[in-house]
Structure formats: C-alpha cells, structure tokens
Amino acid sequence: MRRERRVVMLDDFKPTWMVESLYHISPEKLKENGIDTILTDLDNTLIPWNNSIGTNKINEWIRFMKENGINVIVVSNNNPKRVGIAVEKLDIPFVAHALKPLNRGIKQTLKRFKLTPKQVVMVGDQLMTDIWAANNCHIKSIWVKPLVETDMFPTKINRFLESVVYKKLKKKYPNLNWKEDIY
Ligand SMILES: [Mg+2]
Numbered sequence: 001m002r003r004e005r006r007v008v009m010l011d012d013f014k015p016t017w018m019v020e021s022l023y024h025i026s027p028e029k030l031k032e033n034g035i036d037t038i039l040t041d042l043d044n045t046l047i048p049w050n051n052s053i054g055t056n057k058i059n060e061w062i063r064f065m066k067e068n069g070i071n072v073i074v075v076s077n078n079n080p081k082r083v084g085i086a087v088e089k090l091d092i093p094f095v096a097h098a099l100k101p102l103n104r105g106i107k108q109t110l111k112r113f114k115l116t117p118k119q120v121v122m123v124g125d126q127l128m129t130d131i132w133a134a135n136n137c138h139i140k141s142i143w144v145k146p147l148v149e150t151d152m153f154p155t156k157i158n159r160f161l162e163s164v165v166y167k168k169l170k171k172k173y174p175n176l177n178w179k180e181d182i183y
Contacts, residue, residue: 045144
C-alpha cells in the first residue's frame with residue numbers, strides 16, 4: 001500500500017464546528033446537516049476520566065439520540081479491552097485502536113457499519129487526533145471541550161501543540177468559536 005506524503009496544513013486541524021460538549025449537540029441540528037450518526041471519541045469526550053458523569057446520564061443521552069434517529073458509535077485510540085469495559089453498560093458499538101489522526105479507525109467504522117462520509121460526524125476533544133483524523137477522512141467534525149481538565153502525559157504535549165494551532169486557526173477564521181450547538 002502506497003502512502004502519499006504531503007505537507008501538513010493548518011486546515012488539517014480545522015473543526016467544522018466547536019461545541020461546549022458532546023452533550024450539547026442536538027439531534028435537530030445534526031439532521032439539518034444531513035447527519036444521522038455520531039462517531040465519538042471515548043476519553044474526555046463521552047466519558048470523563050474521573051467518572052463525574054454517571055453511567056445513567058450517559059445512557060439517557062444515548063437513548064435520547066437513538067429515539068431521535070441518531071446513532072452513536074465510539075471510535076477510540078484506546079485498546080479494545082479498555083474501550084469494551086467502558087462501553088459495555090452503554091450498549092453502543094465501538095471501534096478500538098483507531099490510530100487517530102490516521103484514517104484507519106474511521107475508515108473501518110464507515111465500512112463496517114455501511115456509512116457514507118456525508119452522514120457521519122466525528123466528535124472529539126483533541127485537534128491533534130480526533131479532528132485531524134476526521135479531516136483525513138473528509139468527514140465533518142465537532143471539537144468539544146474535554147470533560148475533565150487533567151490529562152495523561154502524552155495528551156499534555158498534544159494540548160500544548162493544540163493551543164498553538166488553535167491560535168493560528170482563530171487568526172485565519174475569526175468566527176471559529178465555542179458554541180452551544182452546531183448550526
Ligand atoms: Mg479524548
């Protein structure tokens with residue numbers, strides 16, 4: 001398999017939308033944008049590190065989404081065991097070892113669940129993994145704030161890079177701001 005080499009551009013990190021949290025996103029706005037499936041990152045996007053959101057609340061949200069015609073699939077870089085345990089009580093499918101920012105996990109997900117790029121959106125708390133991966137797959141993306149501020153060490157490095165990239169994005173796209181929902 002041949003991999004094309006190309007220069008990384010600022011726009012590779014540009015999210016389609018920026019929303020306060022996954023839990024702010026409404027089914028109505030998703031449907032207005034032709035989206036019926038959320039691909040969500042796990043850690044600090046769907047589930048906080050410190051379990052400050054109970055399983056019940058997450059389940060309620062997933063049920064609300066399903067009732068409104070929106071499917072939720074977890075796409076995580078974490079290992080299958082960790083993701084399996086985290087997602088078990090939530091009764092939603094998952095793809096682990098996604099290798100974000102590479103396109104592998106998202107491509108696999110589209111294929112396995114017979115989804116087109118247009119009907120999905122990738123939601124995640126990191127520009128350097130979730131949003132970059134979405135752009136590598138030419139799908140829409142929503143950058144959300146991390147549910148908990150503390151991060152593991154590798155994420156801290158990404159956070160630093162992220163703050164540099166976000167400053168540049170802000171300069172180029174002054175309207176790119178945190179919103180209550182997509183639009
Ligand atoms: Mg995350």
